[in-house]
Amino acid sequence: MKKLIATGVAAAALAAAPAWADFPADNPITFVIPYSPGGGFDTIVRQFAPAMGEAMGATVVPENISGAGGTRGAQSVFRADPDGYTIGIFNIPGFTVNEVLGRDQGFDLSEVSWIANLAIARYAVAVPADSEINSVEELCAGDDPVKFSDTGATSTASVTTRIAMSIIGCDIIDVTGYSGSNDAMIAVISGEVDATIKPISSLARYLDGSGSGDLKLILTLSSDELVEGVATAADIGYPELANFTLARVIGGPPGMPAELVTVLEDGLRAAGESEAVTSWAAGAGVDLEFMGAADTTAMMNELSTFYQQYADIVAVEQ
Amino acid sequence: MDQSEISDAPRAVTSIWPPVVLLVFAIAVLIVAWGYPAVAARFPVMVAVAMILLVILDIWSRTKLPGAAAVDAFGGTDFRRREMMHNPTFANQAECVGWIAGAFALMATVGILAASPIFAAAYVRLRGKRSLGVAALVGLGVLAFQVGVFEWALDYELYRGLLFTKGGVSAW
Amino acid sequence: MGLDALLEAFLAVLNGGSFLYLMTGVILGLTFGVIPGLGGTTALALLIPVTYTLDPLNAMYLAGGVMGATSFGGSISAILLNTPGTAPNAATTFDGYPLARQGKAGLAIGAAATASALGGLIGLFTLLLFIPVAREVVLSFGSSEFFLLTVLGLAAIAVSVKGKLLRGLIAACIGLLIAFTGANQFTGDTRFTGGIDYLWDGIPLVPALTGLFAISQMIELALKGGSVAEDGGRGEAVKMKITGVGSGILSVFQHWTVLLRGSIIGTVIGAVPGLGGTVAAFLSYSSTAQTAKDRDTFGTGNIKGVIAPEAANNAKDGGSLIPTVAFGIPGSAETAIFLAILVLHGMEPGPTILLQHEREVYGLIVALTVSAVTASIIGLLLSRVLVLITRIDVNIVVPVVVLLSLTGVYVLEGRMADVLLAVAMGILGYLMIRFDYPRLTLVIAFVLGETAERSFHQIRLISDGEVFGYMLGRPISVVLIVAIVITFLLPTMRSAMARRAGA
Numbered sequence: 001m002k003k004l005i006a007t008g009v010a011a012a013a014l015a016a017a018p019a020w021a022d023f024p025a026d027n028p029i030t031f032v033i034p035y036s037p038g039g040g041f042d043t044i045v046r047q048f049a050p051a052m053g054e055a056m057g058a059t060v061v062p063e064n065i066s067g068a069g070g071t072r073g074a075q076s077v078f079r080a081d082p083d084g085y086t087i088g089i090f091n092i093p094g095f096t097v098n099e100v101l102g103r104d105q106g107f108d109l110s111e112v113s114w115i116a117n118l119a120i121a122r123y124a125v126a127v128p129a130d131s132e133i134n135s136v137e138e139l140c141a142g143d144d145p146v147k148f149s150d151t152g153a154t155s156t157a158s159v160t161t162r163i164a165m166s167i168i169g170c171d172i173i174d175v176t177g178y179s180g181s182n183d184a185m186i187a188v189i190s191g192e193v194d195a196t197i198k199p200i201s202s203l204a205r206y207l208d209g210s211g212s213g214d215l216k217l218i219l220t221l222s223s224d225e226l227v228e229g230v231a232t233a234a235d236i237g238y239p240e241l242a243n244f245t246l247a248r249v250i251g252g253p254p255g256m257p258a259e260l261v262t263v264l265e266d267g268l269r270a271a272g273e274s275e276a277v278t279s280w281a282a283g284a285g286v287d288l289e290f291m292g293a294a295d296t297t298a299m300m301n302e303l304s305t306f307y308q309q310y311a312d313i314v315a316v317e318q
Numbered sequence: 319m320d321q322s323e324i325s326d327a328p329r330a331v332t333s334i335w336p337p338v339v340l341l342v343f344a345i346a347v348l349i350v351a352w353g354y355p356a357v358a359a360r361f362p363v364m365v366a367v368a369m370i371l372l373v374i375l376d377i378w379s380r381t382k383l384p385g386a387a388a389v390d391a392f393g394g395t396d397f398r399r400r401e402m403m404h405n406p407t408f409a410n411q412a413e414c415v416g417w418i419a420g421a422f423a424l425m426a427t428v429g430i431l432a433a434s435p436i437f438a439a440a441y442v443r444l445r446g447k448r449s450l451g452v453a454a455l456v457g458l459g460v461l462a463f464q465v466g467v468f469e470w471a472l473d474y475e476l477y478r479g480l481l482f483t484k485g486g487v488s489a490w
Numbered sequence: 491m492g493l494d495a496l497l498e499a500f501l502a503v504l505n506g507g508s509f510l511y512l513m514t515g516v517i518l519g520l521t522f523g524v525i526p527g528l529g530g531t532t533a534l535a536l537l538i539p540v541t542y543t544l545d546p547l548n549a550m551y552l553a554g555g556v557m558g559a560t561s562f563g564g565s566i567s568a569i570l571l572n573t574p575g576t577a578p579n580a581a582t583t584f585d586g587y588p589l590a591r592q593g594k595a596g597l598a599i600g601a602a603a604t605a606s607a608l609g610g611l612i613g614l615f616t617l618l619l620f621i622p623v624a625r626e627v628v629l630s631f632g633s634s635e636f637f638l639l640t641v642l643g644l645a646a647i648a649v650s651v652k653g654k655l656l657r658g659l660i661a662a663c664i665g666l667l668i669a670f671t672g673a674n675q676f677t678g679d680t681r682f683t684g685g686i687d688y689l690w691d692g693i694p695l696v697p698a699l700t701g702l703f704a705i706s707q708m709i710e711l712a713l714k715g716g717s718v719a720e721d722g723g724r725g726e727a728v729k730m731k732i733t734g735v736g737s738g739i740l741s742v743f744q745h746w747t748v749l750l751r752g753s754i755i756g757t758v759i760g761a762v763p764g765l766g767g768t769v770a771a772f773l774s775y776s777s778t779a780q781t782a783k784d785r786d787t788f789g790t791g792n793i794k795g796v797i798a799p800e801a802a803n804n805a806k807d808g809g810s811l812i813p814t815v816a817f818g819i820p821g822s823a824e825t826a827i828f829l830a831i832l833v834l835h836g837m838e839p840g841p842t843i844l845l846q847h848e849r850e851v852y853g854l855i856v857a858l859t860v861s862a863v864t865a866s867i868i869g870l871l872l873s874r875v876l877v878l879i880t881r882i883d884v885n886i887v888v889p890v891v892v893l894l895s896l897t898g899v900y901v902l903e904g905r906m907a908d909v910l911l912a913v914a915m916g917i918l919g920y921l922m923i924r925f926d927y928p929r930l931t932l933v934i935a936f937v938l939g940e941t942a943e944r945s946f947h948q949i950r951l952i953s954d955g956e957v958f959g960y961m962l963g964r965p966i967s968v969v970l971i972v973a974i975v976i977t978f979l980l981p982t983m984r985s986a987m988a989r990r991a992g993a
Contacts, residue, residue: 036903037538043833046542066903068687069673076489106687147952154678175951177633177676177944179763182819182840190629192952205818205840212841280836327926336925340660347667350682358679361943362670369663376656393656399789400926406713411924414712415917418705421892422913426906430897438889445712446885456886460893467521472536474901490688490906 023084023263024058032088034073036066041089044118044248047280048271055270056263070094071105078107082256084264087115092247093303094156100307100314101154113256114249114300116268117291119281121199121246123160123221124230126206128188129214136219136236139195140170147193148174149184157181160244161197163310164221167238189214199246200226201285210285243306249296261293327397328405337376344369417441429479431469435461496618499852503551503860511548515555516861520868522556523563524876526704527895527912529576530560531696532902534827538834546835547853553831554857557824559865561767561803562606566869569598569796570880571718573707573891577699578767578803580930581775585788585795590718590880592791599873600738601793602800603866605749608742609801610862612753613760613808614855617815621844624816631762633948634961638970639762640942643769645977647931650776658931661922665932668693669939676947688907697899697908698915698936699768702929704895705916710923712888718880735873741793748778748794752801759802760809763821764941767806772934774802780980807858815851818843828854 031049033042045062053060065073070091077088090112098105125136133139139146148165150158153176165172175193178184181202188196189206200220205211220226223234223242233241250268252261271277272290281288291299307314344366351362379386379395390396406414424433439457442448468474480486502508522533533556541549564575569586582602589598620627647662648655671682672692683689711718742749752774759770778798779788788795810821818839820826829839837847844851869876879887899912922929946957953960961967 037535037830037834039830039833046834064904067905067907068690071687071690076485079485079488144954152673152675152678154673173951175948177948179675180819182817183763186628186817186819187632190632192632192948205838205842214841283836284838331925336927337660340664344663347682354681355677355679357677357947358674358681361939361946362667362681365663365666365670369660369667372656372660372663376660379656389656394654395656397926399654401928402710402923402926404714410713411709414709415920417712418709418892418913418916421889421896422909425896425900425909430900434893434897438893441889442886446883448883448885452886456890460890463894464897468536468897468901472540474536476897477900477904477906490910 023260024056027085028059028061029053029056029084029264030086031060031062032073032077032086033062033064034066034070034088034091035064037064041091041248043284044286045089047277048118048268051271051274051277052267055274056267058267069098071098071107075106077251078112078253080253082113082253082260084252084256084260087250087252087264090249090251092249092300093159093245093307094154096300096303096307097154097156097159097314099304100311108254109300109304111254112251112300113254113261113293114251114296115261115264115293116250117296117299118248118250118268118272118288119286120248120289121201121287122226122242123157123164123197123244123246124200124203124217124227125195125197125219125221126185126188126203126215126217127195128191129208129216131216134218135231136168136170139218140165140168145171145173146195148172149178149187149193149196150174150176151178151181151184152176156246157184157196157198159307159314160221163313164197164241164244166310166313167241168236185215197221201287204285243303247299249300265293327400331400332380332397334377334380337373337380341370341373341377344373413445417445425477425479427480429482430476431461431464432479434464495848495852496856499849499856502547502853503856508548508551511544512551512555512857512860513864515552515557515857516559516865516868519556519559519861520563520865522898523560523575524566525894525898526567526571526573526575526707526891527700528898529564529696530557531823531827532898533560534824535902538827538830541831542834546832546837546850549831549835550828550850550853551857553824553828554854555861557807557828558610558804558858558861561807562603562800562862562865562869565602565606565796565800565803566599566876569595569602570877571707571711571887571891574703576767577695577703577933578771578806579799580703580768580933581771581799582796582803584775585790585792588789588791589793589796594734594791595877595880596873597734597738597741597793598796599876600735600870601741601796602738603869603873604739604742605752605797605800606804607863607866608749609753609756610804610807611859612750612801613757613805614859614862615808616754616757616805617808617811617855620812621815624812625841627761628813628816628819630964630966632964633945633952634964634967635970636762636764636941637945637949638961638967638974639759639765640938640945642970642974642977643765643773643934643938644942645974646773646776647934649977649981650772650779654926654928657927661927661929661932662935665935665937666939666942668698668932669936670943675940675944688905692940693911693936694903694908695937696902697912699933700895700899701912701915701917702919702922702933704891705912706919706923706929708888708892709916709920711884715884717883718887735870738793739870742797745794745797748797749801751778752798753805756802756805757809757812760806761812761821763813763819766822766937767803768937769934770802770806770809771799772930774798804862807862811851811855814839815844817841 031045033045035041049060049062065076074090077086080086095109099109127133148161158174158176161174178187181198184196185206187193206215217227217230219231221233221241221244223239225232233239269290272288348366351359351366375389375393379389379393421437424437435457438460439453442456443453468476518533522528534553560576561578564579565582567573567575568579568582569590572583572587574580574583586598671689673680673690755774756770759765775798778794779785810825813819813821814825818841820829832839896909896912899908919929949957949960
């Protein structure tokens, strides 16, 4: 009931003056997470929310709206009023891939008001640490297709694996169905499959030095050297592979006034620079990489065009 | 459990209609699954075919056709060890299912907190024919638990109902 | 290393503040366990935001208290109301409820409490033994073993639904089809969704089980009328005295082989991600019922039918931590939430979890141990009061249980669609009771279906199509194949022997 009245008051205020005039007023900002508590999307939002609220002089409330592969939460953001009081984190390029597959997600990524990008994870190719293979060339040299492990065929990692290896011209079988990315990496350790492509931050816990030392990297999908002594996509002559990333993108309902976007963008930027967030990121191995609204929107368009080129590989049936 | 209860399973339960409904269901599933891509279709098709065969055996065991007794002996299709030994009327069953559906409808429209005491009290009073005092007591008890455990101790906002939230059914 | 840490954790838990968190967890776990529809997963999911502000170790005590207590709490409603408080208690209803109807609720509760506590201890002890080799255990269980375990589970269905084989198998088919609903993991194709977004993630387990077990039972009970302890219409109340609690406790020691077998099955199944307590308890029950000399009395109130599932049910918690200590991966829904709590506290669980987060892991193990024992003691102390539930007018029990379990379904994910699903499943479950199709075989097949399908898909790709040859090359797979063959042949061999003895 209280909420109803509050919305009524907000609506009245909207009619009287520009929406952003005193934003953020006393109302809390709802930060939608389209997955259950405890995952990567949930954790980063819960870390950013208090710092963001402090920077903006407002309360930012994380809200988990899970279901339908994350589209239910994204839909709720998409359908909310563009008054700045509802924003959400988006699964990118997961949702981009779904659009390429032609699936109706109940929202249109090109209409979302993009606010910022908080972090970027890059991928790497990993093989067992005791393997004699030290490069992608050696990995693909055999007569049989190389076996990779993944969770689902529409997961970002699986799409990345299939597109990247087809660009390189490597014949692969992507064994999907592992219940999590950890299980997929363990399948490499136990020898069920030959290799896997996963975000470097996830692989770190199985690498020598940062983790258990069961796996080693043979290629990072990046243009700059990210791990000492490991070849990059640019090194082996396929710089376009650096397009494969996992982003943490924040957006709001379509048609949000530019002034509101700026206020929120500044709040997120300040949060990303705060002591609490930076120290957490260092401990958890998250690569903070802040991008403003304009850069994020440009990146979203690029990603859409990029995946569209490979639509037939994305949709492949095994 | 005395013998008289065991022997007389109601006609509705032993008739061929329950497995016939399942047969229609299984055939529908088979038709739908047949249209899926090869890998996705493999298991559903297998299960649907197995189910059709099993259901046909079930129907057979309920008839007087030759071999029905053998199917019965092998498949254990008699009704001697039923889970539910009483035989309510159709109206009574419909009423009970209606109450459950009513609980959901009430929760959906006015929210869980408001629906809880109303439903509990109404059920105790109307179906249970207990006094108003008992009905009110049960209603307040449920409300106290919901508010105390969820809203207060765990700080969780229970659903407020279609009437009081934005987004309608699409927010479910 | 291990023993020091364990001792340290034990001493730490005796510290006043920590003990309070643990006991809060136990009470919450018992309460959520007793109420159908509210289980350990729901309790833990609700606690995640609360633990955010706690010290990580206290968060572990709270979570461990909940985890250790729910399954015994659930056995109380299984025995007294024929409604499993949590899904894994479903197998306990088979013999627990008949015992209650015979006025031996005390015996059943005593046995359930003791079997839960001891099963929990055996599971955790096994875990401690396995910690040094946990890595090897996890690595030797690949897609092939997962697939064969699901086949073993399905085979156990086929041979265990005594007297209802055909209808049990039909129910299992429905369960498998339910499991296949939604976007499948491996190819991403959506199946049987009818264009409904909600079904894209598949049919969620907790709402479905709440409907099938709790809501359906409430419809049946409402139709029966009277009170649980009273036969509908006839008005003759069975005397449910809480006597025999002592002999219930003793019975567990008399049938120590049942306890041990149940605990081992629980630990092993618990260690396999995706199978969980319902399958563990069911396999423990069916293997005990199959091999017992007095197997004809199972289902009519055999105390061994209470001990077996309850031991497995609590032992699975220890087992589900084996993949967790080895690689930081969850073995059950509850351990997944435990890991989520670590992540929320800025820790990153992985294969080095035992080195980096030793305190938290041992804290959880100690909390589970203490919780399993104290929950049973509290349960025994309260048993006299609890049994009064069976004397309450069903017209009061039914609305209360329906409301609380539907609310429980809502709070798990905050989705009204889940509540609608629970109601639909409740009506399906009632029709199954009415027309005598066993619900548990549907549920077991439902739980196993997804793992069965995707692990088969994986073996096919990994083995380049040589599925059977690949399995035969793996020792644990061979053992499982033998177990499956024996499961199928046992009833046949037994009837052949009986015929020879008769001739």
